[in-house]
Each structure stands twice: as structure tokens, then as C-alpha cells.
Amino acid sequence: MRIILLGPPGAGKGTQCKRLVEKYGAVHLSSGDILRAERAIGTELGKKAQNYMDSGGLVPDDLIVAMMVGAMKKAGKGGFILDGFPRTVVQAEELDRALDKAGEKIDALLNLQIDDAVVASRMTGRRSCPKCGAVYHIENLKPRVNNVCDRDGMELMQRKDDQPEVVANRLKTYHEQTEQVIGYYENKKPVISIDAGMEIDDVTKAIFAELGKLKTK
Numbered sequence: 001m002r003i004i005l006l007g008p009p010g011a012g013k014g015t016q017c018k019r020l021v022e023k024y025g026a027v028h029l030s031s032g033d034i035l036r037a038e039r040a041i042g043t044e045l046g047k048k049a050q051n052y053m054d055s056g057g058l059v060p061d062d063l064i065v066a067m068m069v070g071a072m073k074k075a076g077k078g079g080f081i082l083d084g085f086p087r088t089v090v091q092a093e094e095l096d097r098a099l100d101k102a103g104e105k106i107d108a109l110l111n112l113q114i115d116d117a118v119v120a121s122r123m124t125g126r127r128s129c130p131k132c133g134a135v136y137h138i139e140n141l142k143p144r145v146n147n148v149c150d151r152d153g154m155e156l157m158q159r160k161d162d163q164p165e166v167v168a169n170r171l172k173t174y175h176e177q178t179e180q181v182i183g184y185y186e187n188k189k190p191v192i193s194i195d196a197g198m199e200i201d202d203v204t205k206a207i208f209a210e211l212g213k214l215k216t217k
């Protein structure tokens with residue numbers, strides 16, 4: 001299965017992707033997670049991406065496309081869930097070109113919809129595992145032990161770009177540049193809109209139900 005998962009910051013892309021990969025066995029490819037890993041080990045790409053990420057803007061298309069096409073090649077034949085990529089129409093066009101070349105295709109785009117007003121509290125309460133990327137929330141999705149990852153016992157961290165002023169900019173960037181990507185796919189692929197304002201488990205159920213219909217078509 002090859003899926004694109006889009007939605008504003010805090011829509012729950014990372015949270016839902018973890019569940020999708022468990023069910024479908026595809027590889028989770030989050031452009032944001034890959035960039036954070038590059039930064040953590042201090043690569044050239046990580047250094048170039050730093051200022052864009054910290055201000056809530058987008059990293060230049062050429063860097064992102066090269067990074068994601070490389071990651072897709074490594075994913076193998078089991079498929080992938082693209083989380084937060086493509087985020088511009090140029091990235092979408094480049095993705096199409098790369099998939100054509102590889103003889104692969106996207107099955108559907110999942111569009112997680114949520115009001116900007118709901119995003120703020122999700123962002124301030126988010127905590128993530130620096131090792132495995134598991135995502136928690138101090139109220140909505142607590143780890144078993146306070147501030148410790150259930151999977152590997154690492155201390156959880158707060159993302160730098162979750163400060164309110166950066167979140168506001170990320171939302172602005174989303175509306176100005178990424179929403180157009182939904183329009184780009186509308187006549188090309190099934191575009192499935194999901195109400196991401198529901199409880200986490202209900203969002204998962206809605207996604208599985210929609211993907212189930214798709215597979216039986």
C-alpha cells in the first residue's frame with residue numbers, strides 16, 4: 001500500500017501513521033522525522049534545514065525531494081506511508097515523476113482535517129521519543145510512566161518548533177503552500193477526507209474503514 005497522509009501541524013499524522021504501519025506493514029516515511037534525525041547527527045542536510053524548521057517555514061523543494069526519493073527507494077516493495085510529503089505542488093510533481101520511473105503508484109491521499117484553534121493545545125502538550133519517534137500527549141495520550149517512552153524507556157522531549165509563535169507560522173505555511181497539494185491530487189487519486197478532531201481511536205477507525213473500502217473496490 002502506498003499512501004500520502006497530509007494535514008496541518010498537530011492533525012495527528014505521526015500518531016495515525018504508527019497505527020497504519022502496524023496494520024498494513026508498510027514503511028512510515030515522515031519528512032519531518034527524517035529531517036530531525038539528520039539534524040541530530042549533524043549532516044549537511046540537517047544544517048541546511050535547521051533555520052527553515054525552527055521558523056516554521058518549508059525546507060527547499062530540491063533538498064526534500066532528493067531526501068524522500070532516496071528514502072522511498074530503500075523502503076522496498078512492501079509500500080510506504082508518506083507523512084508530510086509532498087508539501088508543495090512542485091514536490092508532488094517530482095514525486096509523480098519518481099514513482100513513474102519506478103513503476104509504482106500512490107493508492108490514495110488521506111487528508112486529516114482539523115481547525116487551527118484545536119491545534120494549539122495539541123502542540124503544547126505533545127511529547128516525543130527522541131529514539132523511536134513515538135508521540136505522546138500530556139493529557140490525551142499519556143505514557144505509562146510520566147515523561148518516559150513506553151517502548152524503549154527514553155526520556156521524552158518537547159519539539160522546539162512547538163512554541164506558539166512557530167506553530168502560528170507553521171499553520172500559515174500549511175494554508176498558503178500545502179493545501180494546494182490536495183487540489184493537485186483531486187482529479188488524479190482518491191482523496192479521502194477524515195475528521196481529525198475526533199478522539200485518536202475514532203480517527204484510526206475512520207481511516208481503517210475508508211482504506212478498507214478502497215482495497216475492495
Ligand code: AP5
Pocket residue numbers: 007008009010011012013014015016031032033035052053054056057058059060064083084085086087088091122123125126127135136137138140141170196197198199200201203
Ligand atoms: P513535521 O514534523 O511534518 O511537522 P508538522 O506537519 O507540522 O506536523 P506535526 O508533526 O507537528 O503534527 P502531526 O500531524 O504529526 O501530529 P502528531 O501525530 O504528532 O515537519 C516539521 C518541519 O519540517 C516543517 O515545519 C518544515 O520546516 C519541515 N518539513 C517537513 N516536511 C517537509 C516537506 N515535505 N517540505 C518542506 N519542509 C518540510 O500529534 C500532535 C499531538 O496531538 C500529539 O501530542 C498527539 O498525541 C496529539 N493528538 C494526535 N491526534 C489527536 C486526537 N485525535 N485527539 C487529541 N490529541 C491528538
Ligand code: MG
Pocket residue numbers: 013014015030032
Ligand atoms: Mg508529525
